[in-house]
Amino acid sequence: MYVYDQYDQRIIDERVAQFRDQTRRYLDGKISDEQFLPLRLQNGLYIQRLAPMMRIAVPYGLLNSRQLRKLAHITRHYDKGYAHVSTRQNIQLNWPLLEEVPDILAELAEVQMHAVQTSGNCIRNTTTDQFAGVARDELEDPRPWCEIIRQWSTFHPEFAFLPRKFKIAVCATEQDRAAIHAHDIGLELVANADGEVGFKVLAGGGLGRTPVIGSVVSEWIEKKHLLTFLEAILRVYNQHGRRDNKFKARIKILVKAMGIEAFREAVAKEWAPIKDGPSTLTEEEISRASSFFTDPDYEQFDEAAAAAALAGQAAADPIFGNWVKRNTVSHRVPGYQAVTISLKMTGHAPGDITDRQLELLAELADQFSFGEIRTTHQQNMVLADVRQQDLYALWQRLQSAGLATPNIGYLTDMICCPGGDYCSLANAKSIPVAEAIQARFDDLDYVYDLGPLELNISGCMNACGHHHIGHIGILGVDKKGEEFYQVSLGGSQAKDASLGKILGPSFKQEDMPEVMEKIINTYVDLRGEEETFLDTYRRVGIDPFKERVYAKAD
Amino acid sequence: MPKLIKNGEVVNDERWQAVDTEADNAAPGVIATLSQWQALDDKAGSAVQLEPGDGVETLLPHLADIELIAISFPVFTDGRGFSYARELRQRGYTGELRAVGGFIRDQLHYLSRVGFNAFQMNDDRELEEAVASLGDFSEHYQAAVDQPLPLFRRRA
Ligand code: SF4
Numbered sequence: 001m002y003v004y005d006q007y008d009q010r011i012i013d014e015r016v017a018q019f020r021d022q023t024r025r026y027l028d029g030k031i032s033d034e035q036f037l038p039l040r041l042q043n044g045l046y047i048q049r050l051a052p053m054m055r056i057a058v059p060y061g062l063l064n065s066r067q068l069r070k071l072a073h074i075t076r077h078y079d080k081g082y083a084h085v086s087t088r089q090n091i092q093l094n095w096p097l098l099e100e101v102p103d104i105l106a107e108l109a110e111v112q113m114h115a116v117q118t119s120g121n122c123i124r125n126t127t128t129d130q131f132a133g134v135a136r137d138e139l140e141d142p143r144p145w146c147e148i149i150r151q152w153s154t155f156h157p158e159f160a161f162l163p164r165k166f167k168i169a170v171c172a173t174e175q176d177r178a179a180i181h182a183h184d185i186g187l188e189l190v191a192n193a194d195g196e197v198g199f200k201v202l203a204g205g206g207l208g209r210t211p212v213i214g215s216v217v218s219e220w221i222e223k224k225h226l227l228t229f230l231e232a233i234l235r236v237y238n239q240h241g242r243r244d245n246k247f248k249a250r251i252k253i254l255v256k257a258m259g260i261e262a263f264r265e266a267v268a269k270e271w272a273p274i275k276d277g278p279s280t281l282t283e284e285e286i287s288r289a290s291s292f293f294t295d296p297d298y299e300q301f302d303e304a305a306a307a308a309a310l311a312g313q314a315a316a317d318p319i320f321g322n323w324v325k326r327n328t329v330s331h332r333v334p335g336y337q338a339v340t341i342s343l344k345m346t347g348h349a350p351g352d353i354t355d356r357q358l359e360l361l362a363e364l365a366d367q368f369s370f371g372e373i374r375t376t377h378q379q380n381m382v383l384a385d386v387r388q389q390d391l392y393a394l395w396q397r398l399q400s401a402g403l404a405t406p407n408i409g410y411l412t413d414m415i416c417c418p419g420g421d422y423c424s425l426a427n428a429k430s431i432p433v434a435e436a437i438q439a440r441f442d443d444l445d446y447v448y449d450l451g452p453l454e455l456n457i458s459g460c461m462n463a464c465g466h467h468h469i470g471h472i473g474i475l476g477v478d479k480k481g482e483e484f485y486q487v488s489l490g491g492s493q494a495k496d497a498s499l500g501k502i503l504g505p506s507f508k509q510e511d512m513p514e515v516m517e518k519i520i521n522t523y524v525d526l527r528g529e530e531e532t533f534l535d536t537y538r539r540v541g542i543d544p545f546k547e548r549v550y551a552k553a554d
Numbered sequence: 555m556p557k558l559i560k561n562g563e564v565v566n567d568e569r570w571q572a573v574d575t576e577a578d579n580a581a582p583g584v585i586a587t588l589s590q591w592q593a594l595d596d597k598a599g600s601a602v603q604l605e606p607g608d609g610v611e612t613l614l615p616h617l618a619d620i621e622l623i624a625i626s627f628p629v630f631t632d633g634r635g636f637s638y639a640r641e642l643r644q645r646g647y648t649g650e651l652r653a654v655g656g657f658i659r660d661q662l663h664y665l666s667r668v669g670f671n672a673f674q675m676n677d678d679r680e681l682e683e684a685v686a687s688l689g690d691f692s693e694h695y696q697a698a699v700d701q702p703l704p705l706f707r708r709r710a
Binding site: 005018031152155158239278279285288 | 606609630631632633634636637640641645658660663664665667680690692693694695696697698702704705706707
């Protein structure tokens, strides 16, 4: 994991001092609300329905145990003892006091953390695959590139007042786990015809009220040109992105309006004078960044023996066996496995985690996974480097803390934004809907039988819950002051990315479990051998679902 | 007489008056709008103000002649001027680059990084204090006009 040197630390410390001064001037009445807004947003602070909400950056989802302990302390001392993992792999606090935010930032800086640019119209936290570095299907580790982008985008003087927020994601696998098609810029590490690895660059993807799949700006650029190329795209966007209407301000609208050809030309024009300039990456810098993401001290195991031992344990304790099957994935190193810790236990808001659980995870990370843990954009956490022989012990500890729900990738592992319970932008609550659906589908065997199913819930058009790319998406809408829910089907965040189609008129909150059940039953009735929900939907289309859900009761 | 921060100090501008959008032609000593400036026969020693949306293209052939380029920020959240400044410096403009309008003290540091060396804020009540914000950071990751080498080329 990346470790700050004196430069990184100085930059972050100076940021804390800057915001402390800004907060003081704001509280003294010397900065207006309107002027303070972008300043606090770019330090992660929203003013929400009930209290400020603070979004702490977790760069590309990576945390160490010291940071987890600090987060536990912060949630206990400055908040109500729990935090929330967001769909951008960040950590949110729901109840901090404005006056105390500078202190929270100072505490974070002690463990090389911050809340820089987690909100506001600037370049946000870069996200990536939660299995980066350990995935078997990975071309190469995307994290050094995320760190290079983090540094370049941190306090970038030219791009702090963009037309709108700007999100970058990086992936290095065929099966894109970072949803790069749904980002303002999506980067994929790919080899060209000569086998040299570089970047495929997409731009103009995004969710929100006009969901769009990203377009290819370049099929391949050399790695060393990454930053100048990003700079060129941002410069086109900053000058030409719409600023008259915030709903039309994302880069996706610009790309559409210009057409991808013209957009590419504009980027090429901005790129030419800076290409090969000082911001061109050096070999030294690339290896410096990479040096932080080398292999930990893996032990050598006999693959077959380790697998056999695990299979034996799984057979002896089927509940454990089931958890292994659902919540762990293979690792590129024999004898290791990556474990997803589900933050989707029935009866809890998806993605919420308490101070005690954070501390437990710190301990488990130290004991079982080289002291590191990851957050995922599906609002779970991952211990990426667990020895197979330790899985049983780990599982027991997780189970006693309520962190072993074996539902990763299934219906109840839903993505859900904070919604109307916390968020002042919400049209409707999202957590109670998630909880009601979890309660309705509480038979795990049935849930497994349904196969991989992604349910994504957003409380408004801003789509923090990524509802457009859920196999089933739920969106909170406002109908004459009442909370309603619109359902869409057929979205996908995977390589074959697609956007969901709206089923029809929206529903009341209390009807949602029923509606879900009808949708699921339609699938179960129509599915062919081995067909997932998405397969069936793609084969039969939306009509059978529509008919069933809107059928008049006789 | 406009009060501004220039090269790190609070000064009164005795040379240039603010743009007059009503006038057909820019009077001597008055900063020209882009269209007034285009009408000038002789651009040597001229001063021109760009509004968001103007872009920098028109000025490029004359950068050596222009004495002052003002870039307007009608609202502080409109960041186009940041890119304009960077482009102008990148193309070799060395004259005064002045931010004018509704920007705020807390943007001074970034503004100076992208190449502005003069700042004329609508709210000029506490300019002396505001100067401090120019130095909010002593180190930076990216290359910019004030530091042409990114940190990765300078890390010791
Ligand atoms: S989707 Fe809307 S309601 Fe949900 S967190 Fe985002 S802004 Fe708030």
